[in-house]
Amino acid sequence: MRLNKLLLLAVAALPLPACTGAGGEGYGYGGYSLVRVREVRVGDNSLAVTPPREWNRISARLFRDIRDVEDWTQNGPYLDGISFVTGLKDGKAVVVQRSRDDRQVPKFRSNMTAPEIAAMIESLYRVRGGAVDFNMTSLAPRQFLGANGFQFDFEHLDSDEVRRRGRAVGAVVDGQLYLILYDAARSHYFNAYLPDFESIVTSARRV
Amino acid sequence: MSPVMTRRALLGAGAGLAAVTTTGVAEARILPRDMVPLIGPGYRAVDQDEKGMWQLMERVEEEVSGSNLLIKDAQLTSYLGTLIGNVGGPAAKDMRIYLARIPEFNAVMFPTGFTIIFSGLLLRMRNEAQLAGVIAHESAHFLRKHQIRQWRDMRRKTDIFSFLAMGAGVAGGVAGVYAGDLVQLAQLGTILTLLKYNRTLEAEADAMGVRLLAEAGYDPMAMSETWEQLIAELDLSAKYRRKRRHRDFSLFETHPSPESRMADLKISAAEVKVPGRSYDPYRDRYLAALSNIRPTMLDDQVKLNDPGASQYIVNTLAKDGWNGLLRFYEGEIWRLRNSQKQDDEDRAALGYAAAVAYPDAPPDAWRWHGIMLLKKGRTVEARAAFARYLQLAPDAPDAPFVRQMMVG
Numbered sequence: 001m002r003l004n005k006l007l008l009l010a011v012a013a014l015p016l017p018a019c020t021g022a023g024g025e026g027y028g029y030g031g032y033s034l035v036r037v038r039e040v041r042v043g044d045n046s047l048a049v050t051p052p053r054e055w056n057r058i059s060a061r062l063f064r065d066i067r068d069v070e071d072w073t074q075n076g077p078y079l080d081g082i083s084f085v086t087g088l089k090d091g092k093a094v095v096v097q098r099s100r101d102d103r104q105v106p107k108f109r110s111n112m113t114a115p116e117i118a119a120m121i122e123s124l125y126r127v128r129g130g131a132v133d134f135n136m137t138s139l140a141p142r143q144f145l146g147a148n149g150f151q152f153d154f155e156h157l158d159s160d161e162v163r164r165r166g167r168a169v170g171a172v173v174d175g176q177l178y179l180i181l182y183d184a185a186r187s188h189y190f191n192a193y194l195p196d197f198e199s200i201v202t203s204a205r206r207v
Numbered sequence: 208m209s210p211v212m213t214r215r216a217l218l219g220a221g222a223g224l225a226a227v228t229t230t231g232v233a234e235a236r237i238l239p240r241d242m243v244p245l246i247g248p249g250y251r252a253v254d255q256d257e258k259g260m261w262q263l264m265e266r267v268e269e270e271v272s273g274s275n276l277l278i279k280d281a282q283l284t285s286y287l288g289t290l291i292g293n294v295g296g297p298a299a300k301d302m303r304i305y306l307a308r309i310p311e312f313n314a315v316m317f318p319t320g321f322t323i324i325f326s327g328l329l330l331r332m333r334n335e336a337q338l339a340g341v342i343a344h345e346s347a348h349f350l351r352k353h354q355i356r357q358w359r360d361m362r363r364k365t366d367i368f369s370f371l372a373m374g375a376g377v378a379g380g381v382a383g384v385y386a387g388d389l390v391q392l393a394q395l396g397t398i399l400t401l402l403k404y405n406r407t408l409e410a411e412a413d414a415m416g417v418r419l420l421a422e423a424g425y426d427p428m429a430m431s432e433t434w435e436q437l438i439a440e441l442d443l444s445a446k447y448r449r450k451r452r453h454r455d456f457s458l459f460e461t462h463p464s465p466e467s468r469m470a471d472l473k474i475s476a477a478e479v480k481v482p483g484r485s486y487d488p489y490r491d492r493y494l495a496a497l498s499n500i501r502p503t504m505l506d507d508q509v510k511l512n513d514p515g516a517s518q519y520i521v522n523t524l525a526k527d528g529w530n531g532l533l534r535f536y537e538g539e540i541w542r543l544r545n546s547q548k549q550d551d552e553d554r555a556a557l558g559y560a561a562a563v564a565y566p567d568a569p570p571d572a573w574r575w576h577g578i579m580l581l582k583k584g585r586t587v588e589a590r591a592a593f594a595r596y597l598q599l600a601p602d603a604p605d606a607p608f609v610r611q612m613m614v615g
Binding site (some may be wrong): 091099100101102103104105106107109111113114115116118119122123126127130132133134135136137138139140141148150153157159161163 | 276308445510
């Protein structure tokens with residue numbers, strides 16, 4: 001998950017990895033590799049999407065992601081990013097966390113309704129992203145991967161005093177969570193890459 | 208509380224202090240009657256080193272006052288200003304107060320007399336006397352010139368390395384605030400922040416705080432109650448994550464435990480009370496001043512999914528009577544923890560069901576009540592709950608989804 005606070009921690013704690021390897025393409029260094037304009041598999045490889053232009057994949061090691069999550073960005077994680085949650089199973093959280101952390105991102109449950117998943121995302125931003133203010137701006141039904149999913153729109157003010165906007169489109173398929181989450185600085189960046197996000201969501205298919 | 212230290216520098220300073228403080232010998236309690244203010248109205252920095260510190264702090268205040276994390280509610284900020292007026296002693300007119308929307312149990316006094324209160328502190332106070340107690344304690348740091356005394360004390364006593372670490376802390380701390388990182392400041396934690404001063408200075412601030420409180424007509428016992436609440440909250444938070452309370456305590460082993468500090472506060476409070484005079488916690492006034500903001504503050508806390516701390520806060524507030532809001536957040540705590548082993552979903556459902564029985568239940572309580580009913584297959588009742596939600600909040604951002612749940 002592409003969260004500012006997390007990025008700071010990860011950068012401080014880990015040496016920068018070289019080429020990500022798993023991504024295969026390009027010769028990214030510093031934890032980034034190029035995503036070409038063609039269908040690519042993301043996360044645990046159970047989801048394929050086609051971006052309308054080139055994006056940058058952020059190394060999972062840089063963000064200490066779980067295996068089912070993958071992050072992309074255009075201008076760096078402080079400004080914009082797309083995260084893919086692929087086939088997240090019951091009882092797992094979308095981030096790496098220790099059972100003894102005081103504050104925790106709620107675990108995903110197979111029987112969660114969209115408002116519960118939205119609340120889970122809100123806690124993700126509050127607990128791990130340092131969001132001080134977080135508001136849902138819309139939650140509406142939306143077809144995703146051929147399932148009855150949802151679209152969740154939100155705005156948040158983070159501890160770096162930047163206001164950001166986000167949109168998540170997701171569905172629970174066979175008891176597992178599939179979600180594509182877009183989050184960017186509210187001024188300029190959000191609108192600039194929203195069409196890319198929409199095009200990626202439309203292109204998504206399970207493989 | 209000197210804000211001018213990063214956590215790293217803090218550890219360095221702590222280690223330095225630990226090296227010079229005598230071990231384990233209980234010091235005599237500082238008496239409230241000995242605590243006279245060292246500054247008068249309109250105080251300005253006198254010496255060269257203090258002037259330098261003030262210059263830095265004036266820049267920090269400029270940044271802080273422009274932060275978009277501040278709560279700018281005019282009614283609330285003027286209320287906080289009144290409290291400083293009540294317990295600020297001779298500097299009452301010189302001190303400034305900023306309220307930041309950060310769900311942490313903390314407050315910070317800067318050397319130039321401005322203080323940041325974090326919304327998480329306001330949430331936890333049960334009455335005006337408790338809040339005034341925190342402000343009185345912070346004022347005492349200013350009135351007794353603690354920042355500069357601590358600074359000089361460190362220079363005299365500690366070796367050159369911790370002195371350098373503290374210098375680095377000043378630069379780092381200021382840079383941190385410039386970057387708008389109030390959150391980091393807040394998250395140093397009350398205990399940790401309080402321990403930044405050596406024990407004599409903290410004991411002074413406690414003793415003087417109690418005295419300022421009583422002189423203003425507040426129940427001085429409020430300060431030890433605040434400590435009691437903090438300790439119990441940290442204990443419960445740790446217990447829910449199956450660990451021991453905040454290990455930060457152990458870093459400062461030579462300092463008095465929070466328990467002994469609480470005991471001293473109680474004795475001092477009894478001492479400053481004048482027989483025949485009445486002391487008030489001013490609970491109603493406090494609740495009225497906070498009525499608009501309390502739901503938001505509770506929401507900010509509960510959504511951090513720290514169930515032990517949140518449950519403690521809800522139960523503490525409920526000592527003054529349960530209501531729809533508190534029952535609703537009780538449900539929220541279990542829903543977010545969502546442990547299957549402990550049937551959290553059922554407990555959440557009970558919380559929401561209890562909440563909607565109160566006339567002041569927030570609209571959200573009806574939505575979650577409906578969702579829980581829906582998940583149990585009780586669709587007819589769920590529909591009724593959703594209908595009530597939409598009636599109370601027709602423009603809710605999730606209305607489209609709730610309508611779908613009503614038909615699906």
